[in-house]
Amino acid sequence: MIKFIFRRLLMMIPVLIGVSFVIFSMLYFAPGDAADVILGDLATPEDKQLFRAEHGLDKPFLVQYFNYMKGVVTEGDLGTSYVTRQPVTIEIMERFPATLQLSAMSVFLAVVIGVTVGIISATRQYSFIDHLATSLSMIGVSMPNFWQGMMLIIIFSVALRWFPPSGFSTPMHWVLPAVTVGTNASANIMRMTRSSMLEIIRQDYIRTARAKGQTEAVVIWKHALKNALIPIITVVGLSFGRLLGGAVLTESIFSIAGVGKLMVDAIKLKNFPMVQGGVLFIAFVMSIVNLVVDVLYSFADPRIRSMYTRPRTRKAATAKEAA
Amino acid sequence: MSDTVSMKKRGQFKETWRRFTKNKGAVIGLGFIALLAVCALIPSVIAPYGFDDQLLSRRFQSPSGAHLFGTDEYGRDIFSRVVYGCRISLTLGLVSVTISCALGIVLGCVAGYYGKVADNVIMRVIDVMLSIPNILLAVSIVAALGTSFFNLMLAIGIGAVPGYARVVRAAILSVKEQEYIEAARSNGASDLRIIVSHIVPNCMAPIIVQATMSIASAVLSAAGMSFIGLGIMPPTPEWGSMLSSGRAYIRDYWYVVTFPGLAIMLTVFSINLLGDGLRDALDPRLKS
Amino acid sequence: MSDTILEIKDLVVHYVTDRTTVRAVNGISISLERGESLGLVGETGAGKTTTALSIMQLIPDPPGRIVSGEIRYEGEDLVAMSPARKREIRGNQVSMIFQDPMTALNPVLTVGDQIAEVVRLHQKISRAKATVKAQEMLELVGIPGERYPEYPHQFSGGMKQRVVIAMALACDPKLLIADEPTTALDVTIQDQVLDLIEKLMTGSGTSLILITHDLGVVAEICQKAAIMYAGEIVEYGTLPHIYQNTQHPYTVGLFGSVPNLNEDVDRLRPIKGLMPDPTEVPAGCVFAPRCPEASAECSAAPAPVVEVEPGHFVKCHKRRGGGSK
Numbered sequence: 001m002i003k004f005i006f007r008r009l010l011m012m013i014p015v016l017i018g019v020s021f022v023i024f025s026m027l028y029f030a031p032g033d034a035a036d037v038i039l040g041d042l043a044t045p046e047d048k049q050l051f052r053a054e055h056g057l058d059k060p061f062l063v064q065y066f067n068y069m070k071g072v073v074t075e076g077d078l079g080t081s082y083v084t085r086q087p088v089t090i091e092i093m094e095r096f097p098a099t100l101q102l103s104a105m106s107v108f109l110a111v112v113i114g115v116t117v118g119i120i121s122a123t124r125q126y127s128f129i130d131h132l133a134t135s136l137s138m139i140g141v142s143m144p145n146f147w148q149g150m151m152l153i154i155i156f157s158v159a160l161r162w163f164p165p166s167g168f169s170t171p172m173h174w175v176l177p178a179v180t181v182g183t184n185a186s187a188n189i190m191r192m193t194r195s196s197m198l199e200i201i202r203q204d205y206i207r208t209a210r211a212k213g214q215t216e217a218v219v220i221w222k223h224a225l226k227n228a229l230i231p232i233i234t235v236v237g238l239s240f241g242r243l244l245g246g247a248v249l250t251e252s253i254f255s256i257a258g259v260g261k262l263m264v265d266a267i268k269l270k271n272f273p274m275v276q277g278g279v280l281f282i283a284f285v286m287s288i289v290n291l292v293v294d295v296l297y298s299f300a301d302p303r304i305r306s307m308y309t310r311p312r313t314r315k316a317a318t319a320k321e322a323a
Numbered sequence: 324m325s326d327t328v329s330m331k332k333r334g335q336f337k338e339t340w341r342r343f344t345k346n347k348g349a350v351i352g353l354g355f356i357a358l359l360a361v362c363a364l365i366p367s368v369i370a371p372y373g374f375d376d377q378l379l380s381r382r383f384q385s386p387s388g389a390h391l392f393g394t395d396e397y398g399r400d401i402f403s404r405v406v407y408g409c410r411i412s413l414t415l416g417l418v419s420v421t422i423s424c425a426l427g428i429v430l431g432c433v434a435g436y437y438g439k440v441a442d443n444v445i446m447r448v449i450d451v452m453l454s455i456p457n458i459l460l461a462v463s464i465v466a467a468l469g470t471s472f473f474n475l476m477l478a479i480g481i482g483a484v485p486g487y488a489r490v491v492r493a494a495i496l497s498v499k500e501q502e503y504i505e506a507a508r509s510n511g512a513s514d515l516r517i518i519v520s521h522i523v524p525n526c527m528a529p530i531i532v533q534a535t536m537s538i539a540s541a542v543l544s545a546a547g548m549s550f551i552g553l554g555i556m557p558p559t560p561e562w563g564s565m566l567s568s569g570r571a572y573i574r575d576y577w578y579v580v581t582f583p584g585l586a587i588m589l590t591v592f593s594i595n596l597l598g599d600g601l602r603d604a605l606d607p608r609l610k611s
Numbered sequence: 612m613s614d615t616i617l618e619i620k621d622l623v624v625h626y627v628t629d630r631t632t633v634r635a636v637n638g639i640s641i642s643l644e645r646g647e648s649l650g651l652v653g654e655t656g657a658g659k660t661t662t663a664l665s666i667m668q669l670i671p672d673p674p675g676r677i678v679s680g681e682i683r684y685e686g687e688d689l690v691a692m693s694p695a696r697k698r699e700i701r702g703n704q705v706s707m708i709f710q711d712p713m714t715a716l717n718p719v720l721t722v723g724d725q726i727a728e729v730v731r732l733h734q735k736i737s738r739a740k741a742t743v744k745a746q747e748m749l750e751l752v753g754i755p756g757e758r759y760p761e762y763p764h765q766f767s768g769g770m771k772q773r774v775v776i777a778m779a780l781a782c783d784p785k786l787l788i789a790d791e792p793t794t795a796l797d798v799t800i801q802d803q804v805l806d807l808i809e810k811l812m813t814g815s816g817t818s819l820i821l822i823t824h825d826l827g828v829v830a831e832i833c834q835k836a837a838i839m840y841a842g843e844i845v846e847y848g849t850l851p852h853i854y855q856n857t858q859h860p861y862t863v864g865l866f867g868s869v870p871n872l873n874e875d876v877d878r879l880r881p882i883k884g885l886m887p888d889p890t891e892v893p894a895g896c897v898f899a900p901r902c903p904e905a906s907a908e909c910s911a912a913p914a915p916v917v918e919v920e921p922g923h924f925v926k927c928h929k930r931r932g933g934g935s936k
Contacts, residue, residue, distance in 0.1 A: 018451035026467035138599075142539070142591035144546050147566055147584035154577045165574075202671075204714035210669055211709075212702035212729040212778070226719045245456035249547055253570075264551045267462060279463055283454045290454070302719060302762040 001298070008294060012287045019283040020072070024065050027272045055080075078277030083269055088277035092259055096281075098168055099258035102177055102247055103240070109182030110189055110243075111236060115225075117186075118193025123220055125198060133190065140187025146249040149180040153253070166255040177254045181246055185239040192235040196228045203227075229300040237293035241286050342604040349600020352593035359590060362409035370403035374560040383576050393578040395569060401578065404560035405586045411561050412590060415476055415545050416538040422480030424534055427487020432518050434488065435495030442492075449485040457482040457540075458547055465553045475554050479544045483537045490533050494526030528605040535598035539591045546587050562587045615683075616786055616818050617643040617666070622680035624661050624670060631890045635661040637842040637897075638680070643835075645785070648812065648819035650829030652865070653839035656886055659822045660710070662839070663788045666820070667707050668697050684786070703733035706779040708789040708808075712771035712796070716763040722774045723749070723759030726781055733782045748777040752807060769800035773807065780811060787812070790822045805832065826869055830854060838862050841887050841897040845914075848923035858925040860902045896928060904929050 035048040035057070043051075052058045056067055071077035078088040121133040156176060157165035167173045200206065201224050209223040210216075248260030255261070259278060266274035298305040343349055362369055378398040386393045392401035434445040452460065464478035498504065499522070507517050546563030548554035555561035557568055562583040569579035624636040636658040643649050651659050664670050666682055668689055682689040684705060689697065706729075709715040717725060726745035731738065746756035752773040763771060772792060779787060789808060793801035809832050812819055821833055829836050829850070836853045838846040838861065846859040857863050864882035884901035887893055893900060895910035902909065909928050917930045 014447065015450055015454055018447065019455055022451060023455075023463050026463050030467040030469075138595055139588065139592060142543075142595055143588050144543055144550075144563070144566075144584065146547065146550055147580065147587065150566070150570065150573055150580050151584065154573055154581070158574050158577070204709060204711060205717040207669055208709060208715045208725075208775070208778070209717065209728075210701070211667055211707050213698040213700070213732055214702075214728070215698060223717055223720070227717070229719075241456050245458040248456075248458060249550060252551070263459075263462075267466060268552055270466075272466070275463065275466060279455060279459050282456060282459060286454050286456070300719070302721075303764045306762070306764070 001295075004298075005291070005295065008291050012291070015287060016280070016284060017069075020069060020280050021065065023276050023279050024068060025061070027276050028061055028064065030272065072280070078280065079273035081266075081274050082271045083266075083274070088273050091262060091274070092277060092281050095257055095259045095262050098256055099244075099247055099251065099260060101174075102168070102181065102251070102256065102258060103243055105174060105178040106181035106185060106243055106247070107236065107240060109178055110185035110239060111232075113183065114186035114189025115193050115232060118190040119197055119220060119225065121190070121194045122197035122201065130194075134194070137187040137190045140184055141191070143184065144249075145180060145184050145246040146253050148184060149177070149250050149253040152176050152180055168254065168256040168258075173254075177250055177256060180253075181243055181250050184246060185243050188239050188242075189232065189235055193228060193232055196231040197224060200224045200227045226300070230297060233293055233296050233300060237289055240289045244282055244285065339604045343600050346600040346603060348596040349604070352596030352600065355589065355593040356597060359409045359413060359593075362406045363413045364410075366403075366407045366410060370400070370406040372400040372403040374404045374407035375399065375558050376403075383572070383579070386578055392582040393576070395565075395579050396572060401565075401582050404565060405562070405582055407560040408562045408565070408583065408586065409590075411472075411555060411559065412542050412545065412587075415472075415479070416541045416594075419476040419480035419483070419541045419545075420534050420538050422477060423483035423487055423537065424530070426481070427484045428491050428523070428530070430484065431488040431491025432495060432522070435492035436499065436514065436518055436522070445488065446492075449488055452482075452485050458544060461544060461548055462551075462553060465548065470553055470556065472555060475545060475548055479541050479548070482544065483541065486533055486537060487530065490529045491526055494529055495522055498522055498525045531605060532598055532602040535594060535601055539594040539598065542587065542591050542594070614645055615642055616645045616685060617641070617820075618681075618683040619662075619666070620681045620683070622662070622665060622682060623678040624658075624665055625676055625678050626674045627676060628674050633889045634842055634892050635675075635889060636665065637892065639837075639839070639842075639844045641837055641844070641847070643786070643818050643820065645818055646816050647835060648821060648833045650826075650833035650836040651820055651822045651839060652824060652826060652829055652836060654824060654886055656889065657839040658842040659839055660790055661842075663707060663790050663820065663822055666705065666786075666788060667701060668692075669701075699733075702729045702784075703782045704784055705786045705788070706782070706784040708772075708775050708779045708787070708792045710791045710794055712768055712775050715775050716771055718763050721760050721762055722766065723761075726774065726778050729778055730781050744781065745777075748781050749774070751780075751811070752777045768796050769804060772796060772800075772804050776804070776807065776811070780817075783815070784817060786818045786820070788820045788822070791824070792821075793828075794823075808832070826854075826865060838865065841892060842889065843897055843926060844924075845898060845926045846924065848920075852920065852923035856920070856923065858919055858923070858930055859898075859927050860904050860929075861898050864901075864903075896926075 035043070035051045039047055039051060049058075056064060059067070068079065071079070076089050078092070080086070081088055081091060084091065117133050117137075121130045124130050153165045153176065156162045163176050164173050165176070168177065197220075201220070206219060206224055209219045214223070244260075247258065248263060250256075251258040251260035252264045259281065263275060263278040265271075266278065366374075376399060378394075381390075381394050381398040382396055384390050384394040384398075390400050390402065392405060395401055395404070430445050430449075434442040455463075460482045461475075461478040464481060465474055468474040468477070495518075504517060504521055507521055512520075545554055545561070546566065549561050549563030550567045552567065555564050557564050565583040566580050569576075569583070572579050619639060619641040621638045621640055622636055623634075623638055626633040626635055639658075639662060641649065641662075651662065653659050661670065661675070664675075665677055666684075666689065670677060677690055680690070684700065687696075689700070692700075716722065720728075723742065723745050726748050727738075727741040730736070730741040730744045734741075734744075736744070742759070746759055749758065750756050754770060754773055754777075758766075763774070766774065772795075776792070792808065793804050796804060805828060808819075808821075812832075819833070821829065823829060826836075833850065835849050836847070837844045838853070838859065840861050846853060846857075846862045853862065857866060861882070864880075867880040868882060882901055887897060887900065893910065895908075895912055896902070896905070896914035898914075899905045899909040906928075912928075914926045914928050915931065916924050916926050919925050919930055
């Protein structure tokens with residue numbers, strides 16, 4: 001297992017190099033010169049030349065890319081923010097806890113709602129509850145995340161005054177952002193859970209479980225759900241990506257000082273090192289999420305597990321110890 | 324011979340249409356999209372005001388008979404702006420999907436049909452694209468190319484390429500080894516001819532479904548991009564940018580952001596309904 | 612040994628979809644004594660599996676529905692029983708071996724746990740004791756007990772079917788239904804599995820319903836046979852009745868289409884035609900369209916059930932005057 005994780009970590013490297021190259025080259029060829037942006041119109045050409053030399057911006061493209069990557073790999077240096085003159089890495093790390101907290105709470109909410117409703121929907125296919133749940137989930141995937149956030153603010157902050165409309169300091173502040181991102185992501189999870197459960201409850205082994213005289217609850221929540229975990233884990237992993245993207249906008253709606261808001265602000269100010277560092281950082285986080293998803297697969301499915309664990313020596317079963 | 328083929332095709336179409344119309348949601352979706360299309364084609368007939376008619380004395384009017392959705396901070400009629408916005412959103416959805424469809428099909432075909440090195444290279448590039456959240460990829464592209472309507476469509480289109488490439492590649496892999504492909508090859512058909520006349524028609528169903536669904540996500544992404552100021556700039560009545568400029572006033576004037584957002588939601592919702600209906604109608608096996 | 616364990620009366624099962632009604636089982640009646648074994652024979656689609664699932668009360672609903680009839684297990688009607696009582700009986704007193712062992716086992720649970728589950732459900736014993744019992748069951752079907760913690764994908768098809776058999780017999784059922792237990796297996800494994808079932812059945816007092824399309828297997832294992840065709844039982848009796856005094860033209864056809872070592876024929880004689888579409892069952896005798904003996908009356912009215920000799924029933928117009936031959 002350790003070997004497998006190590007191999008997957010190695011496989012992340014080319015992907016991250018690819019991402020960094022794509023992002024770096026796009027922003028390199030972007031119109032607008034960093035020196036113009038930072039120093040403003042009043043700076044003399046000499047000043048600008050000095051600025052470029054100082055930041056290595058006068059070197060050829062590949063040299064610049066190589067220097068950038070050298071910094072990233074050796075010191076975790078993602079460059080310097082044009083605006084604050086702070087290292088990008090430090091700014092991101094300062095903001096990351098809020099983003100991580102929002103994501104974690106949202107994923108939790110999304111999984112609990114999505115899986116529960118998905119299973120209820122699948123076991124009562126075509127009932128009123130099923131129709132209601134599928135319609136709601138369809139509406140959920142059709143709503144722009146940030147608009148949903150604004151609607152929640154209008155209803156629950158402005159009209160009802162239940163929750164504060166912005167900030168992320170106390171649990172009361174967490175509710176609206178987490179609900180915004182979480183319910184949005186739960187719609188996808190619900191749809192996936194429902195469709196895979198529908199397929200699974202028609203499988204022969206579910207009939208076998210019923211033929212044993214097992215109660216319907218155990219049949220569904222043990223025999224069927226264990227098999228549905230694979231597609232559910234996949235969609236949770238995918239939602240995490242969407243969720244990070246959604247968090248970018250949601251953070252700025254609720255004025256949460258997270259990586260997303262940092263990036264939106266950077267985009268507006270054409271603070272390219274920040275944008276570049278942020279995208280690279282998020283791609284890195286997503287690679288980690290994908291790795292976790294792959295590892296979780298192996299816990300959910302013995303067939304996958306046996307692909308990369310050595311066949312266990314047939315030890316006397318646990319039963320013999322128990323007896 | 325060709326008669327029987329066309330007859331069979333018509334029969335297939337009829338059967339698909341029958342399955343499609345049985346799905347109430349899909350028909351409602353199609354109806355609403357037709358309505359949007361009318362708005363997009365003749366907005367000036369439907370909208371009571373121009374999209375940029377400002378009347379500062381009538382700022383922030385609540386919804387009423389005169390202004391169905393109220394007015395915004397410049398006294399512009401929100402309903403009219405929403406109607407004019409249809410054209411932008413639908414154009415954007417269709418063009419960006421055309422871009423991603425074309426790129427994705429070519430990449431998917433090459434990867435799936437030629438395999439080996441081509442497949443490896445293309446799939447690794449796609450892995451790279453998939454590890455950047457769509458909205459951030461679009462952000463980077465627009466940041467690099469500059470903000471314009473076309474760049475926005477291109478950025479959103481490129482973000483959706485991996486989806487198509489994967490669908491097409493999978494479809495090709497599943498039909499590639501079928502005997503009729505072997506037969507065509509033994510008859511001396513060229514690769515291009517085999518791909519165009521034998522393989523592509525066989526993966527049309529998943530592509531159509533994927534295309535429909537990605538129009539929906541394109542509309543969503545575009546709204547998000549405009550919202551953070553990288554999409555369509557005011558005063559163009561784009562729904563996302565209406566939300567962006569209305570955002571400052573949500574504490575006092577709920578209708579400024581409610582209606583453009585509803586327009587986005589209903590549009591995306593109907594496209595999704597349509598996509599679901601198409602999927603079930605085109606390929607009953609995929610039905611969940 | 613003469614009390615009745617299972618009695619099916621006029622069972623009718625339909626599968627109703629939005630456009631069609633499939634008449635899978637059309638008024639069949641069977642009775643089975645304790646310790647007796649019955650072969651249920653027929654082509655694919657004759658309604659054999661539906662009959663079995665009706666006894667288990669596992670007809671998928673929707674679309675399936677038991678329209679009418681009774682299934683009396685030890686006098687109690689399974690159809691009218693409460694779900695809780697059904698669960699008490701299922702897997703404990705009545706159990707079933709399914710057709711396809713490849714899909715009958717849950718891929719994410721160990722085989723041992725799957726056997727122990729049924730034991731724990733019906734016998735009030737500790738987890739550890741259930742585990743021991745499951746290992747004993749594995750040994751009984753010829754699998755080393757230490758393979759308890761392995762998963763189904765680590766077993767071959769024949770082994771999986773052994774596991775399914777172990778699961779079905781773990782609670783010493785009074786009635787076992789085996790639904791084509793060997794069809795999905797390699798020919799070489801088929802005999803082993805049948806021998807195993809036969810061995811485990813003898814002396815256990817368990818009644819057996821063996822579903823198959825193979826008359827040879829029935830001759831080997833069963834005492835009684837029921838021949839099903841298009842949702843009906845067309846001939847029903849003891850083995851000597853069916854094998855030596857074959858009455859129904861369909862049964863005759865079935866024997867004709869089986870190769871026989873003692874007879875030297877140039878070709879097998881398949882039954883001409885196909886089974887009727889179960890959505891449009893013919894008005895008269897269901898077999899009339901394919902029957903070599905059919906006449907006008909056959910397609911006019913449903914065939915009557917005739918008792919040609921004590922305990923030997925035939926559903927045929929032509930046998931109304933008693934048995935032929």
